[in-house]
Amino acid sequence: xxxxxxxxxxxxxxxxxxxxxxxQRIRHLAEQGHHIGLLSFVTDENExxxxxxxxLLTELHILPHPNRNIFIRAxxxxxxxxxxxxxxxxxxxxxxxxxxxxxxxxxYDLIIAEFSEMGQYLYKNPxxxxxxxxxxxxxxxxxxxxxxxxxxxxxxxxxxxxxxQLRGLQKYEFNMYRSADRVLVLTPQDRFTMQYYAQDLAISxxxxxxxxxxxxxxxxxxxxxxxxxxxxxxxxxxxxxVLWFHHHIWPRLSERHPEVKFYIVGGGASSRITRxxxxxxxxxxxxxxxxxxxxxNIASVFVTPVRLGSGMRTKVLEAMAGGxxxxxxxxxxxxxxxxxxxxxxxxxxxxxxxxxxxxxxxDSALADQMARNAKELVKDKHTLEGGLQRFxxxxxxxxKG
Numbered sequence: 575x576x577x578x579x580x581x582x583x584x585x586x587x588x589x590x591x592x593x594x595x596x597x598q599r600i601r602h603l604a605e606q607g608h609h610i611g612l613l614s615f616v617t618d619e620n621e622x623x624x625x626x627x628x629x630l631l632t633e634l635h636i637l638p639h640p641n642r643n644i645f646i647r648a649x650x651x652x653x654x655x656x657x658x659x660x661x662x663x664x665x666x667x668x669x670x671x672x673x674x675x676x677x678x679x680x681x682y683d684l685i686i687a688e689f690s691e692m693g694q695y696l697y698k699n700p701x702x703x704x705x706x707x708x709x710x711x712x713x714x715x716x717x718x719x720x721x722x723x724x725x726x727x728x729x730x731x732x733x734x735x736x737x738x739q740l741r742g743l744q745k746y747e748f749n750m751y752r753s754a755d756r757v758l759v760l761t762p763q764d765r766f767t768m769q770y771y772a773q774d775l776a777i778s779x780x781x782x783x784x785x786x787x788x789x790x791x792x793x794x795x796x797x798x799x800x801x802x803x804x805x806x807x808x809x810x811x812x813x814x815x816v817l818w819f820h821h822h823i824w825p826r827l828s829e830r831h832p833e834v835k836f837y838i839v840g841g842g843a844s845s846r847i848t849r850x851x852x853x854x855x856x857x858x859x860x861x862x863x864x865x866x867x868x869x870x871n872i873a874s875v876f877v878t879p880v881r882l883g884s885g886m887r888t889k890v891l892e893a894m895a896g897g898x899x900x901x902x903x904x905x906x907x908x909x910x911x912x913x914x915x916x917x918x919x920x921x922x923x924x925x926x927x928x929x930x931x932x933x934x935x936x937d938s939a940l941a942d943q944m945a946r947n948a949k950e951l952v953k954d955k956h957t958l959e960g961g962l963q964r965f966x967x968x969x970x971x972x973x974k975g
Contacts, residue, residue, distance in 0.1 A: 575973055576682045577603060578611040580673065580692040582664055584619045584636070585612075586626050588864060590840070591806055592712040595760075595782050595888065596688045602962040604630040611680060613672055615639040615664075635676060640666050657694070658743040660715055664691040674701025683973045684708060687754075690715050690747065697750040706972055709751060710758040710780075713883055716744045717767050718811075721882050748772045756972050758965075761909025778968045781909055782888050783961030786953060789895040792867050799834045801827070801931065802873035802898070804866055804889050808842025811883035816847055819879040820857075822924035827931060828856060834935065839869050870896045874941065875934045878906035879927065891956050894918070894948035899941045901930045911955050917947035 583589070585597035604610050611633035616624070628634060640663065657665065673695045677685065684706040687693040693709035696702065748771055751757050757777045759765050765777045803819065805812040816838055827834060834856070838847060841862030851859040863869070866889075870876070876893040880903055890907065893900055900918045907920055914920035919934070921927035934941045 575603075575684060575970065576609040576611070576680060577969070578613060578633075578673075578676060578680070578682045578685045580669075580685065580687045580695055581612065581614040582639070582689055582692055584614050584616050584623060584627070585688075586619070586623045588623075590866075591809075591888070592689065595712075596710075598958060598962060599965055600627075601630055603966060606966065609680075611635075611676060611682065613637075613669070613676055615666070615669070633676065633680060635672060637666060637668055637672065640664065658715075658746050660719070660743070661691055661694050661746065665694065669695055670699055671701050673699060674703070677702060677705055684969055686710055686758075686969070688712070690750075693750050693754065697753050707754045708756045708758060708969065708972065709754045711751070711764070711768070712760065714747075714764065714767050714771070716747050716771060718883060719743065744771060748775075751775055756968070758968070763908045780965045780968060781956065781961050782891070783956045783958040784888060784891045784895050784952060785958045786895050789867065789892055790897070792871050794897070795871050797874045798872045799831065799935065800869075800873040801834060801836050801875050801877055801935075802839065802869055802893075803837070803877050803879070804839045804869070804893075806842050807838070807840050807844065807847055809883070811880055812840070813844060813847060814882055815879040816850075818881060819877060819927075820850055823877075823879070823928050823931065824857075826928050828854075830932070831935060837869060837873065839863055839866060866892070867896065870898050873898055875931055876900045877927075877931065878902035880906045891952055894945075895952040895956075897945045897949055899934050899944040900948065901927060901934065903927075910951070912948075912951060917944060917951045919944070 579596065579600060581593065581596055583593050585593040585600065587597060589597060600610055600612065609632050610630060612627065612631050613635045616636045617639045624636065682705055685696060686708045687696050688710045690709065690711050696707045696709065751772065752775065755776065757768065757775055758780045759768060759777060760780065760782055762779055765779055768775055768777055803816060807813055807816065824836060836857045838859045843859050843861060848859050851857045870893055876898045878887060878890055878900065887906055890900055890902060890910065902918060902920055903922050904920050907918060912918045919930035921930045
């Protein structure tokens with residue numbers, strides 16, 4: 575098959591989150607002999623990262639990510655909405671034209687828009703001739719902003735931002751999905767959410783998997799009293815999780831266990847997060863790191879206190895595959911066949927979350943058993959190979975009709 579991927583950020587081997595899933599999909603399809611093209615926005619990626627993709631691709635075309643004046647963005651976001659603001663900030667006329675030009679030149683069997691924001695380039699694109707269209711929805715944008723608006727503790731700036739974002743968003747987003755031949759989501763919960771808004775959508779679940787051999791490659795070391803939280807901190811869902819944990823959980827844990835440290839690992843941290851480390855010597859904010867495995871290796875507990883967003887958290891799978899016991903909100907475990915008390919601990923209240931972390935810090939037998947069970951879960955249900963094969967089967971069926 576000839577397949578073109580559209581991405582809002584360059585997917586390469588060391589990138590984190592959803593873009594790592596995209597990279598793994600591209601690599602798998604290329605290794606299976608498919609003809610793969612990539613059309614992507616770039617921001618601060620270096621030449622080495624760009625060149626690392628070329629062996630996997632038949633075509634690569636990159637464009638600078640739109641960077642608009644803050645006053646123009648504010649006017650558009652709050653006053654004049656030609657399209658929903660969350661889509662408009664990623665809109666580029668050059669990208670619209672490039673999609674059509676690449677498809678005309680290479681006659682693709684399928685175009686996959688990764689992330690909903692890139693789906694707008696398949697929707698009512700006057701330059702795009704007939705082709706199978708797929709939108710890979712890593713999060714439902716409407717549901718995310720509804721959550722921002724409804725969550726009582728969300729900070730005022732994000733709450734106010736969510737109100738204009740919702741104007742016309744649901745209609746635009748779901749008409750866009752209806753125009754595609756298929757919508758892909760990561761979890762059954764995501765499919766349920768999408769069909770709540772539009773029962774007529776053609777949706778397939780393509781769960782993510784992880785590279786177990788890579789995640790278990792480092793030799794084990796002695797655990798330290800470290801609570802680990804990872805992710806791209808520029809994501810509002812991750813920032814909210816850090817601040818919620820620090821406000822509700824950390825004070826009690828740090829008082830009862832003065833030896834415990836809290837590591838916040840990942841790029842994009844705002845001043846709200848970096849100030850936490852400035853005020854408390856037991857908190858470390860690392861910024862971006864090339865390899866998360868050394869941090870997982872020394873940590874005693876991995877926490878995922880997410881209250882916003884959707885999709886499958888591959889960072890949870892990676893922690894479990896690496897033998898690190900996990901405490902998470904129920905949202906953080908979405909899409910995983912996990913059992914609280916068996917291979918993880920699920921807690922949605924500050925009291926239970928604090929108690930769950932304490933259990934794992936103080937009961938080494940419980941932590942070891944939970945880590946072993948988590949490894950087995952990933953091995954049985956969430957291997958990288960299994961997830962990628964399902965993805966390939968689904969897109970093959972779309973092309974074959």
